[in-house]
Amino acid sequence: MALYLLFESASGYSLFHAYGLDEIGQNTEAVKNSILDLTRFGKIVKFEAFHPFASALDALNQCNAISEGIMTEELSNFLSVNLPKVKDGKKAKFSLGVSEPKVGSQIAETIKIPCQCNEFVMELLRGVRLHFDRFIKDLKPTDLELARLGLGHSYSRAKVKFNVNRVDNMVIQAIFLLDTLDKDINSFSMRVREWYSWHFPELAKIVNDNYLYAKIAKLVQNKSELSEEHIPQLADILGDEDKAKEVVEAAKASMGQDLSPLDLINVQQFAQRVMDLAEYRKNLYEYLVTKMNDIAPNLASLIGEVVGARLISHAGSLSNLAKCPASTLQILGAEKALFRALKTRGNTPKYGLIFHSSFIGRASARNKGRLARYLANKCSIASRIDCFSESNTTVFGQKLREQVEERLDFYDKGVAPRKNIDVMKAAVETVLNDGSQKADEMDIENGADDASAKKSKKKKKSKDADAMEVDKSTVTNEDTPAEPTTEKKKKKKKDKSNREQEVTTEGVNGENVDGAEQSGTAKKKKKNREVSDDGDVEMASTAKKKKKKNKVRNEEDE
Structure with missing residues (x-):
């Protein structure tokens, strides 16, 4: 049986014919040895046909189709033209060697050409790839390398493309940076307190907030210059006039040492940096909230944006979190404690990252584990809805949050909660109603411009209907009596048939019914x-x- 080889290159499709297979057989070692030598390999494989790609975009589309196991129309035409034709009802006397089994199965289904993909065929295709530029005369090695490089870049770029609005990687980076900023701001604020306390130690006891302390340190600078004129500015920062007066009084009787102007400038600059970091942390938190509402709105509304982002970050992605069962999601973040408990045969942890949720803090000590298991179940449902649903809605997250609230009431007061199936049905109904309302609003907006056209169409239809009624009235005879409804139906059937004949x-x-009006001119x-x-x-x-x-x-x- 003859063997043809389909080779997909960056420049186009090519077809080769393998000869002398009976002499070599299926021994792959002999094929490997013959591949390296072009003279020996040229006796085995001969070039048959070549179909170049029209453009780089065409090459990318063909490459994507082959990688997905789809046979394109271009490939089908190329094979049907260059391969021997098979008669209907008869088996082909040749086979086609391909590098992708999925493409081979689709070729066998559509064109009815037997395909094979084994180690022997792969070795032959490896030899074709090695000597491909020598089989085609007009093709230069540099052109082939450029085509491969361009196709490789475009193919990789297309595979890396994603939905910009639903990028969980941005949430992972944001929550990592948020945690780092919290640590840095805390350490830097303590450094500001320690540094400025050499000059004004009483301020640390009056102002507890780190951000406000840095603001006042930047404003006051030298305590000896602080007077009652600065009380309105201090009151604006602290929000309390009494505290502002206390700061002024403490500055007058402060026990701190004096600092040089250069030292005060450095303290002021460092306090400004801490303030900038705090402002950036605030903006980053708002960014994280918006991204979580776009990526995982139900999970965010159920457990909060920060805890939900931590779960996504620890799992690696939203899809990985959706694939996790509820028992795994419950102890995410407590892996060390879990393995320690398994090793020492102790008690396994009841919760991991979801411990930071407000629900766990509100539960009693004996119900924390039970509520953590229930909350992990709801978080698993919410993450799967966010990952695999196309509509961006928070209805399911709100309903799941209501269920957790009801479960808290059940643990504390014994109030029976609703069933999950009833809650989910209500959520689905609300989502469908919201979708129908949006569709109606869109229809109203689009139909506002077409209202006059619809009215004119209705007027035309009414006019046409009136005209049809007039035509019907002219066709029917006005002198004919109504249809009989009395008991004497048999006798009046004869009259009815005669009237129908006259009509x-x-x-x-086109004449009248009365026989007296029929004239000779009408007959003519x-x-x-x-x-x-x-x-x-x-x-x-x-x-x-x-x-x-x-x-x-x-x-x-x-």
């Missing part, structure tokens, strides 16, 4: 119409047929 003759011939017009127009002749014939049918019905009724 049909009137509609066909009738004859002229039947002779002149073929369509009128057909209408007249149909009228005669209806007359015969009505006569037969009358005879049957009699």
